[in-house]
Amino acid sequence: MDYNIRNMKDDPDDCEFVGRMLYEAVTGEFDTLFPGSSLKTILQFATKCYTHQPKEFYKNVFLLSSEKEKIGFVEMAFHDTVKNQMSKMDLIRTFGVRDSCRYLLSRLFFVFPIVPSTAYIDNLAVEAKFRGQGYGRALLKRAEEEAVARRCNKIYCLVFSTNTDGMKFYEKNGYKAVGKPRTFYGFLYLVIKIPTSSQEAFNLLQWNFVQLPMA
Known part of the structure; x- marks a missing residue:
């Protein structure tokens, strides 16, 4: 494979x-959250999520490309990551009140919640x-290298419960499902060692909790 990651x-x-x-x-998430909006509007919103962010934010996002075109990306977050969100008024102007x-x-x-060293x-x-x-594995490896460089001892990701291909991808690369996050008074907390059979409180976003201990 001839590619570069930047x-x-x-x-x-x-x-x-x-x-x-x-x-x-x-x-599925975007279409459910914005059922009254057009595909063009949703795509413009997704693009704005990455426009004019703090310089430090772009150090957490890696693009993989060949000489001719972009192939994929991985976005990371750490306990001190700052990402600007669209203002409430801009959201209303874009999507309407509902x-x-x-x-x-x-x-x-x-x-x-992302704690230090994670x-x-x-x-x-x-x-x-x-x-x-093999491009997904290359991006995952770059993310793991970044985590190690920042002295993290664990790396996490959340995967839709229905995304069986995604789960197989992470498991194939050494990740283990250790449970599912639970909602508590409207906030999502990660709890290590919850049984994988525990039920989700919110059907729209059914996540599997995945962790990889870092060397």
Whole structure:
């Protein structure tokens, strides 16, 4: 494979690509949160999520590409990661009151606490035509290297319960499902060693909790 991996830039092409890949990775979530909005509007929102972020944020996002085109990306988060969110008024202007309230409530339900010495894989996606060629593993390896460089001893990710391909991918690369996160008074907390048979409180986002102890 002939490819290179670099940090994402605050560049329209980079933001459009990562935004589109994010939408394709979590289509069901976006379509459920914004049922009254067009695909174009949702894609523009996904792109804006990566536009004009703090410089430190782009150090956490890696793009994999060949000489001709972008192939995939991985976004990481650490305890000190800062990511600007769209203002409430901009959300309302973009999606209307009903969809905006649905989105804001979902953010309250799913707050992911990241403690020091822990890394989190927020998103990892590869273009459909390039899957199965080792690019996802290359991105995962780059994320793991970054976690080690920042002296993290654990790396986590959350995967949709229905995303069986995603679970197989992580398990194939040494990750183990150790339980499922639970909601508590509207906030999502990670609890190590919860039984994998525990039930989710919220059906829209059924996650599996995955961890990899770092050497």
